[in-house]
Amino acid sequence: MGRCDSLAAFTEEPGRITRPYGTPSLAAARDTVARWMRDAGMDVRVDAIGNLRGRIEGSDRPAPALLLGSHLDSVRDAGRYDGPLGILVAIEAVARLRARQQSLPFPIEVLAFADEEGLRFQTTYLGSCALAGAFDPAFLELTDGDDVTLREAMAGFGNPHALADAVLRPNEAFAYVEAHIEQGPYLESVDLPVGVVTGISGQSRILASFKGVAGHAGTVAMDLRRDPLPAAAEIVLSAENLARQTPGLLATVGTIDATPGASNVIAGQVRFSLDVRHPDDAVRNDAVRGLERQTREIAAARALGVEWRVAREHPAVHCDAPLTSRLAEAVSAAGLPVELLPSGAGHDAVVMSEAVPVAMLFVRCGEGVSHHPAESVTTNDVAVAIDVLDEFISALTDERRQ
Numbered sequence: 001m002g003r004c005d006s007l008a009a010f011t012e013e014p015g016r017i018t019r020p021y022g023t024p025s026l027a028a029a030r031d032t033v034a035r036w037m038r039d040a041g042m043d044v045r046v047d048a049i050g051n052l053r054g055r056i057e058g059s060d061r062p063a064p065a066l067l068l069g070s071h072l073d074s075v076r077d078a079g080r081y082d083g084p085l086g087i088l089v090a091i092e093a094v095a096r097l098r099a100r101q102q103s104l105p106f107p108i109e110v111l112a113f114a115d116e117e118g119l120r121f122q123t124t125y126l127g128s129c130a131l132a133g134a135f136d137p138a139f140l141e142l143t144d145g146d147d148v149t150l151r152e153a154m155a156g157f158g159n160p161h162a163l164a165d166a167v168l169r170p171n172e173a174f175a176y177v178e179a180h181i182e183q184g185p186y187l188e189s190v191d192l193p194v195g196v197v198t199g200i201s202g203q204s205r206i207l208a209s210f211k212g213v214a215g216h217a218g219t220v221a222m223d224l225r226r227d228p229l230p231a232a233a234e235i236v237l238s239a240e241n242l243a244r245q246t247p248g249l250l251a252t253v254g255t256i257d258a259t260p261g262a263s264n265v266i267a268g269q270v271r272f273s274l275d276v277r278h279p280d281d282a283v284r285n286d287a288v289r290g291l292e293r294q295t296r297e298i299a300a301a302r303a304l305g306v307e308w309r310v311a312r313e314h315p316a317v318h319c320d321a322p323l324t325s326r327l328a329e330a331v332s333a334a335g336l337p338v339e340l341l342p343s344g345a346g347h348d349a350v351v352m353s354e355a356v357p358v359a360m361l362f363v364r365c366g367e368g369v370s371h372h373p374a375e376s377v378t379t380n381d382v383a384v385a386i387d388v389l390d391e392f393i394s395a396l397t398d399e400r401r402q
């Protein structure tokens with residue numbers, strides 16, 4: 001918990017936690033976590049995209065590794081547990097193995113991913129994409145709000161020329177297990193410290209814009225305006241209505257940017273993001289298609305230009321059944337009932353599932369609050385998560401030794 005507090009000090013925005021990819025604050029947080037990894041007996045390296053990888057060897061050096069971890073980057077004005085908690089719980093579990101001098105039949109690597117939230121480049125999961133072999137070279141040309149490319153941001157923080165080296169080799173790992181705060185209220189409602197994740201909702205991230213004609217707020221008659229802002233208002237409300245009427249569907253317009261941006265100037269352009277999620281990919285795809293159609297109809301009716309770009313799309317992911325059963329057994333072994341729950345939030349496990357079987361452990365979260373500075377977990381619940389992970393690793397150790 002103290003380490004989570006320390007990491008909160010690494011931010012690009014004084015007074016709140018904002019730690020995007022490739023920034024000095026993320027590099028400094030990474031240095032600190034590297035020190036904690038070394039203290040826990042791990043060899044540490046930074047890969048081409050800037051992920052931190054701490055490793056302890058097993059007795060059988062060439063054996064595939066167990067991967068643990070989560071992400072070190074954050075959203076804007078974040079809480080202190082979304083991401084870092086999973087890394088720190090994993091480091092602690094490794095420290096305990098070492099303190100017991102437990103010999104391991106496989107290596108363990110703790111991963112601190114450099115980008116999961118996609119705050120800076122409006123993507124998601126850049127760190128895990130690099131490991132899972134899902135990094136599209138076209139990502140290198142993505143630009144941030146200051147027109148810095150990902151390629152430029154990566155130089156110095158990682159190495160854009162060595163991305164191929166970051167990819168997991170065949171048989172380099174046999175599983176990825178991530179602990180994470182639940183970011184929802186379910187575990188609190190059933191009064192349990194931890195739960196086992198069954199799967200993760202699919203997600204579409206869209207970047208769209210309406211283009212009209214800027215003008216004088218005091219002189220351009222209402223019927224002569226081509227104002228993109230009311231058009232954006234229409235689609236924001238349509239997305240909300242659609243999601244309210246479709247069970248399980250979540251739709252969020254999280255950013256909206258009207259330019260040139262003055263109270264006495266009719267906007268010339270409005271850019272906005274749209275995040276759409278559902279556990280069933282068919283429902284999500286239908287919703288995205290419907291919202292695109294409406295966006296284009298609204299533009300046509302108001303004589304506006306329109307852009308619609310699907311920035312990222314991730315299908316729903318099922319956690320690996322055998323690995324998830326083992327995690328559930330570890331929860332039982334810790335003397336707790338096993339609560340299975342789905343994840344509405346995205347996680348590095350989504351992309352890692354393309355390379356290795358994945359499982360996830362959720363930790364109870366105060367009032368379900370996340371992506372907010374009031375995000376909270378209790379020391380007791382975090383202790384349970386460490387116990388469960390420790391138990392899980394020990395059981396795998398016994399099993400693989402046989």
Ligand code: HGY
Pocket residue numbers: 116117344345346347
């Ligand atoms: O957006 C998400 O679901 C995650 O927190 N990155």
Ligand code: MN
Pocket residue numbers: 075082117371
């Ligand atoms: Mn998050």
Ligand code: MN
Pocket residue numbers: 071082083116180346347
């Ligand atoms: Mn997260």
